[in-house]
Amino acid sequence: GQNIDQPTEMTATEGAIVQINCTYQTSGFNGLFWYQQHAGEAPTFLSYNVLDGLEEKGRFSSFLSRSKGYSYLLLKELQMKDSASYLCAVPVTGGFKTIFGAGTRLFVKA
Amino acid sequence: KAGVTQTPRYLIKTRGQQVTLSCSPISGHRSVSWYQQTPGQGLQFLFEYFSETQRNKGNFPGRFSGRQFSNSRSEMNVSTLELGDSALYLCASRLTPGTGNTGELFFGEGSRLTVL
Numbered sequence: 001g002q003n004i005d006q007p008t009e010m011t012a013t014e015g016a017i018v019q020i021n022c023t024y025q026t027s028g029f030n031g032l033f034w035y036q037q038h039a040g041e042a043p044t045f046l047s048y049n050v051l052d053g054l055e056e057k058g059r060f061s062s063f064l065s066r067s068k069g070y071s072y073l074l075l076k077e078l079q080m081k082d083s084a085s086y087l088c089a090v091p092v093t094g095g096f097k098t099i100f101g102a103g104t105r106l107f108v109k110a
Numbered sequence: 111k112a113g114v115t116q117t118p119r120y121l122i123k124t125r126g127q128q129v130t131l132s133c134s135p136i137s138g139h140r141s142v143s144w145y146q147q148t149p150g151q152g153l154q155f156l157f158e159y160f161s162e163t164q165r166n167k168g169n170f171p172g173r174f175s176g177r178q179f180s181n182s183r184s185e186m187n188v189s190t191l192e193l194g195d196s197a198l199y200l201c202a203s204r205l206t207p208g209t210g211n212t213g214e215l216f217f218g219e220g221s222r223l224t225v226l
Contacts, residue, residue, distance in 0.1 A: 033214060042114075042200065042217035043153075050212075087153065091213065096141070096165035098215060102152035
């Protein structure tokens with residue numbers, strides 16, 4: 001079957017770095033997405049990894065290890081506006097379905 | 111370019127009633143998927159449509175159904191509503207994954223359904 005695990009909540013301090021982990025079990029692999037969702041808003045796309053390694057995009061980076069079924073999202077220079085839920089998502093092999101982890105709620109404190 | 115539009119944004123129904131939710135995808139996006147979001151369960155996949163055909167379906171009872179029209183607009187219907195159907199229903203559209211695009215989902219703001 002398909003399963004995605006992420007921590008439920010994390011707290012970090014403004015200006016710091018935080019790493020949000022995601023482990024997944026899938027039959028086949030077609031890439032991994034990270035989405036950000038602020039309270040009361042729609043999820044928005046952050047990053048996509050299909051090959052092993054680190055993808056950097058400004059203050060946000062995402063890492064993938066396919067052999068370990070593991071990814072992380074790294075947020076640098078945290079700002080208060082980064083307080084949100086971060087969702088790890090994996091498309092199912094064969095297409096036309098993406099499954100999501102339950103999400104990690106990040107609280108950024110001053 | 112306009113984003114994904116969902117209507118209505120909020121609605122209140124009573125048990126046993128039925129509801130229809132509408133989704134207009136981004137122009138050019140032919141895949142439309144639906145998700146149920148609740149605080150305890152996160153985003154649960156309902157179904158995905160492409161070219162007016164349901165291509166995949168999640169583990170929901172037959173009370174949950176949907177369809178897609180020739181202009182890619184989609185509707186979902188929930189019949190015989192139960193209290194547990196109270197949730198945020200999110201629609202997302204995407205380009206078919208291929209050269210030059212990752213197939214990421216673009217979400218609408220959602221329809222918040224409350225069942226009393």
